[in-house]
Amino acid sequence: MAKSKNTEQKIFDAATELFLEKGVDRTSVREIANKAGINLALMNYYFRSKENLFDAIFTMLVKKNTRKLIKILDSDLGLEEKIRKYVEAYIDMLTENPLLVSFVMAIVHRSQERITQMKAISSLYSTPKFAQQVFDESKKGNIKPTSPTQLFVDMLSLITFPFAIKLLIMDKTSYDEAQFQAFMEERKQRIPDLLLLSIKKDEE
Amino acid sequence: MAKSKNTEQKIFDAATELFLEKGVDRTSVREIANKAGINLALMNYYFRSKENLFDAIFTMLVKKNTRKLIKILDSDLGLEEKIRKYVEAYIDMLTENPLLVSFVMAIVHRSQERITQMKAISSLYSTPKFAQQVFDESKKGNIKPTSPTQLFVDMLSLITFPFAIKLLIMDKTSYDEAQFQAFMEERKQRIPDLLLLSIKKDEE
DNA sequence: TCAGGATTTAAACTTTGTTTAAAACATCTA
DNA sequence: TAGATGTTTTAAACAAAGTTTAAATCCTGA
Numbered sequence: 001m002a003k004s005k006n007t008e009q010k011i012f013d014a015a016t017e018l019f020l021e022k023g024v025d026r027t028s029v030r031e032i033a034n035k036a037g038i039n040l041a042l043m044n045y046y047f048r049s050k051e052n053l054f055d056a057i058f059t060m061l062v063k064k065n066t067r068k069l070i071k072i073l074d075s076d077l078g079l080e081e082k083i084r085k086y087v088e089a090y091i092d093m094l095t096e097n098p099l100l101v102s103f104v105m106a107i108v109h110r111s112q113e114r115i116t117q118m119k120a121i122s123s124l125y126s127t128p129k130f131a132q133q134v135f136d137e138s139k140k141g142n143i144k145p146t147s148p149t150q151l152f153v154d155m156l157s158l159i160t161f162p163f164a165i166k167l168l169i170m171d172k173t174s175y176d177e178a179q180f181q182a183f184m185e186e187r188k189q190r191i192p193d194l195l196l197l198s199i200k201k202d203e204e
Numbered sequence: 205m206a207k208s209k210n211t212e213q214k215i216f217d218a219a220t221e222l223f224l225e226k227g228v229d230r231t232s233v234r235e236i237a238n239k240a241g242i243n244l245a246l247m248n249y250y251f252r253s254k255e256n257l258f259d260a261i262f263t264m265l266v267k268k269n270t271r272k273l274i275k276i277l278d279s280d281l282g283l284e285e286k287i288r289k290y291v292e293a294y295i296d297m298l299t300e301n302p303l304l305v306s307f308v309m310a311i312v313h314r315s316q317e318r319i320t321q322m323k324a325i326s327s328l329y330s331t332p333k334f335a336q337q338v339f340d341e342s343k344k345g346n347i348k349p350t351s352p353t354q355l356f357v358d359m360l361s362l363i364t365f366p367f368a369i370k371l372l373i374m375d376k377t378s379y380d381e382a383q384f385q386a387f388m389e390e391r392k393q394r395i396p397d398l399l400l401l402s403i404k405k406d407e408e
Numbered sequence: 409t410c411a412g413g414a415t416t417t418a419a420a421c422t423t424t425g426t427t428t429a430a431a432a433c434a435t436c437t438a
Numbered sequence: 439t440a441g442a443t444g445t446t447t448t449a450a451a452c453a454a455a456g457t458t459t460a461a462a463t464c465c466t467g468a
Binding site: 164194 | 309326329351353354364369372373376390394397398402
C-alpha cells in the first residue's frame, strides 16, 4: 500500500501538471508516464482510463477552488451582500485559475451527460439555501416575485461566460491581458448591480 | 472540376450530417468516407485535415443561422426593440439548432486561438452599429452612461450560457425537455427586461 | 492523340489509448 | 522459514484514429 499510494500519487501529480499546462487533449498518456517516471500501463492500472484520471483531477481542482463559493452561498448573509460577495469571489477564482474555465468548458462540451454525475460540480450548483432566501424575500415582499433558478442562472451566466469567450472579447476590443482584467474587475460591481436592480421592488 | 466538386460536396454533406448527429469527436474519418461513398484519403485531399473540414462546416452552419441576428443588430430599430428582437431571435436560433451550441463550445474549448480567426464567428460578434447606438443614446442622456461592450457581453452571456449548461439545469431542477423550453421562453422576456432596466435612466 | 495535371485508390505509417500475460515484489500463514 | 497468495510492475502487443504515400486512373487541352 505504501509504494502503491506513491505511484498513484505520482501519476496524479504529473497528469495534473500536464493537463493544466497543455490541456487534456494535447497530453498523451505516454507523456504522463514519462513525467511520473512510471510504466505506461500503470495509468490504466490505477485509474481505469485517461478519462477517469481526468475526472479525478477535475474533481480535486473544483473542490479545492470552490469551497469559498459554496460557503458564501450557504451563509446567513443578506441577499444583497451575498450576491456581491459571491460574484466577487467567483470572478477572483476564475481569474486566478484560468484553467478551471477551460476544464469546465472541456466537460461541458465533451460530456454533458457526465457533468451532472460529478459530485463536485453538482454541489457547486446546488443552491437550496440561496433559493429559499430568494423565495422568502419574495414572499415577504422585500423583492419582486423572482424565480430563484432564473436569478441564479443569470448570475452564473454573467460571471462565467465572459471568461469562456475571453479571447474573442480581447480580439474585438483590442484589450490586452491587463485591460481584460480591468473589464472583469468592473463586472464585480456591474453584475450585482444588475441583478439587484432586477429584483428590486418597484417604488409605489 | 465537375466530378471533383461533387466529391468535395459529398464529403462535406456526409460529414455535416455525422457531425451534427454524433458530434465531431465521435465521428471518424473512415465513417465519413463510408457515408460519402468515397475513398478514405479523399478527405485529406480536399480538406487538408479533419480539423479543417470541421472548420468549413462550422463556418457554413454559423453563416446560415446567424444572418437574421446580424441583420437585427445592424438594423435601424430603436435600442429597446432591437434588444428584444435580438434576444428572441437568438434564443429561437439556439433552440432550433442545439448543435450549434455544442459546436460553439467545441470551438471555445478546443481552440480559443482559432476562434478569433473564424470570419463567421467574428462577424457575428462585430457590433459597430449597436455600439454606436448605445454610445449615442448615452450621450443624448436617453440612457445611463453605459459601456457598449459590457452591455453586449451581458446580453450574450445571458442568452448563450444557459444552453451550455442545459443538462445541469435540467438535472438540478428536474425539468424535462419541455420545461427547459419554457424556461428559455421565459428568458425572452426576462433578459431584455433586465438589460433595459440596467440602462434606464434614474428618474430624478 | 497523347502529355500533363487532377483525381482516386490501396496500402502503409504514426500516434493514440488500452489490454495482456508474465515477471517481480510483498505479505501472511502453516 | 518456506511457500502460497495477492498486489504491483513490466514489456509487448492491440485496435482505432488521423494522415501520408505512391501508384493507378481519369480528364482535358494543345
